[in-house]
Amino acid sequence: MNKIEFISSLLDYLTIVSQVIILFLLIILSTKKFDKAVSLIKKKSFKLSLVVALVATLGSLFYSEIVNYTPCLLCWYQRIFMYPQVILFSIALFLKDKGIAIYALSLSMLGGMLALFHYYIQLSNTKLTSCSTVGYSVSCSDNFIMQFGYITIPMMALSAFILISLLMIVSLKK
Template sequence: MNKFLSGRVILYSFIVALTATSGSLYFSEIAGFTPCILCWYQRIFMYPLVLVLGVGLFTKSKDVWKYVLPLSLVGLSVAFYHYNLQINPSLLAPCTTIGFSASCSERFVTEFGYITIPWMAFSAFTLVTIAMLLLKSRKN
């Protein structure tokens, strides 16, 4: 692994998770977008990453990947599924009727014709997952 990246993998992952968490809070609390149920699930897996990676950064733990990887992989799967529902709304059945949340197929943000909020979450989870796999391979 590149020497520049090797000592900073946890830091970069922390920055990605913090940015994703801040972005989700901005979209819901400042922009006023109501998160759907799948957005909440993605938050459940992203928010702890800030804490776990922050502790790993502070303690300089090289084993942080053991705790981060399961969260990031499940979050990545949920984000991919959510993005697929936005791209193919015909697959969507029960999500539009859940409580007071927004529809999972609703697109609050669309940039360049394909970048939506679930795609942003998918990208963040992917970056964290790759970083943790690099950290794991360096450890072994």
Template sequence: MKSNEFKDGFNYWLYLAWLMAILATFGSLYLSEILGWTPCKLCWFQRIFMYPLTVLLGIACFRNDRQIALYVLPLSIVGGLISAYHYAEQHIQALQNQTFCGQGVSCSQKYFEAFGFITIPFLAFIAFACISLFVTIDYRNDKKQSGSRRNKL
């Protein structure tokens, strides 16, 4: 066994995606359960797409399942689109009058804003985008390694 074989076969990208999902999941739970911030309807939809990613990516890491991108990408892309829309609704006046959220907490309400542009939906979008990027890189690296292994045989 070569000294770099373990290093090359270890899927850092998959673990980074899992870490990002864990941080986003526990971050959202902290905001709602510890700080008492009530999530709006769009926040709930983002949670619906983020929470399964934590479980799926965790299982994929333990099983070294590099094909998980096929299951994770649809969830992370749709979740990212929802968070992008939510962010736009917070910052574009014309979208703030939409009745999508209905009763309850307004989707355009900003509980948190840093540097004039970083809000909770922005952080969710970054998390979904990073997860999508990390699993895509891991999937492509696996395909390259599979191809090079076949060529050596």
């Protein structure tokens, strides 16, 4: 296995790990039994979100700059919602400012909706509009990867956006 295959596989497995964490967060948020766990996660929510945003950003750059997958138009829009979060969380941690949670939540929810729409287009092979008509983008329905029967690049992004959203919801809990 070469370095590119290794990193690609690592990103696939990190997507699964993030989905397990999402399930865990949904369970602990749905009941009062886990208030201690919620409190612990709340303390670490910004650091965890920074890690998620950084891995998502580096992962997308890995696929476009190293593997040479040309990002489609929807990929670019998702990047607009993910990349700034690395800077937001870094500054928030440096300044100990928890006030950005609502901004990060907004960015993640909007990015997540785009990623979900993109994932739908890929799975259904729907050609709602051809991204290639803009002259610089591959089709948004193109699948560069499909691991474990469901993990595509938009699914990776969707998982990251949902995880950050849930972490920000935890951080906003009183």
